[in-house]
Structures are given as structure tokens and as C-alpha cells.
Amino acid sequence: MAGSTVRLSETARACLRRLARAEKTSMQTLVEKALEDYRRKRFLLGVNAAYAKLREDPESWEEVREERDAWDATLPDGLDPEETSHDAARRQSKRAAAVRDKKSRTRNLDPVSNRKPLQSREPRAKSR
Numbered sequence: 001m002a003g004s005t006v007r008l009s010e011t012a013r014a015c016l017r018r019l020a021r022a023e024k025t026s027m028q029t030l031v032e033k034a035l036e037d038y039r040r041k042r043f044l045l046g047v048n049a050a051y052a053k054l055r056e057d058p059e060s061w062e063e064v065r066e067e068r069d070a071w072d073a074t075l076p077d078g079l080d081p082e083e084t085s086h087d088a089a090r091r092q093s094k095r096a097a098a099v100r101d102k103k104s105r106t107r108n109l110d111p112v113s114n115r116k117p118l119q120s121r122e123p124r125a126k127s128r
Helices: 009-025 029-056 060-071 085-106
Strands: none
Touching: 009 029, 029 060
16 A cells, blocks of 8 residues: 655654554554544534525525425335334344345255255365
8 A cells, every 4th residue: 555654743643652552553544544533524514514504594494394394204105103213123124134044044055955065075285
């Protein structure tokens, strides 16, 4: 991987070293994680600022609310109105686990006999 040099003060470098040791990771990894966190924070601050500006215009904000209401009407498609989204997610997770379980049970079966194939011998050591 190509790298670059970034100059840090001794204080910043010592802090970075201490944090990396505490996290049991490299200084490079720690800097990369910090940059990603900072990027996400800036993004969310921008989104929040945009929504705050949108809320200042009552007509525009009402359009947003109407659009949300239209989308909210599609959320419970076919679900019990008393069921929470947490219940639905748990049910879906159980179904996905059952499918994974079934696949793992059948994965090593012979497609013709539907039985487990015979174990092959250990690979022979290569001759020199």
C-alpha cells in the first residue's frame, strides 16, 4: 500500500501512540478510523443544518411531512397493525436463520444420492 507522511506535533504523536496501544491497533488504523468518524460527523451536521433550514420554511416543511406520511402508509404492507417493527425484524431474522440452517445441512450432500459423499483419502505427499 502506498503511504504518505503527515507531520504531527510531538504531543499529538504521543497521544496517538497511547490511544493506539489502548485500542490494541496501529496508529495508522486509528487515524483512519478517526478520519472516518470525523467525515460521518460532518455529513450528519450538514444534514441537520439542511433540515433546520428546511424547517424554517413552513410550506417546504409541510411538503416533507406530507411525503413522509405517504411513505409511512406503505410501511405495514401485510403486517399485523399491532406488530412492531422489532417483532417483524425478529421474525424475519428467524426465517433467514432457518434458511441458512437448511442450506448448511444440505450443502455437503451428493446431488444424485442426496447422501454425504465418501470422504476422500488424505492428499499424498508430493514426491521430490
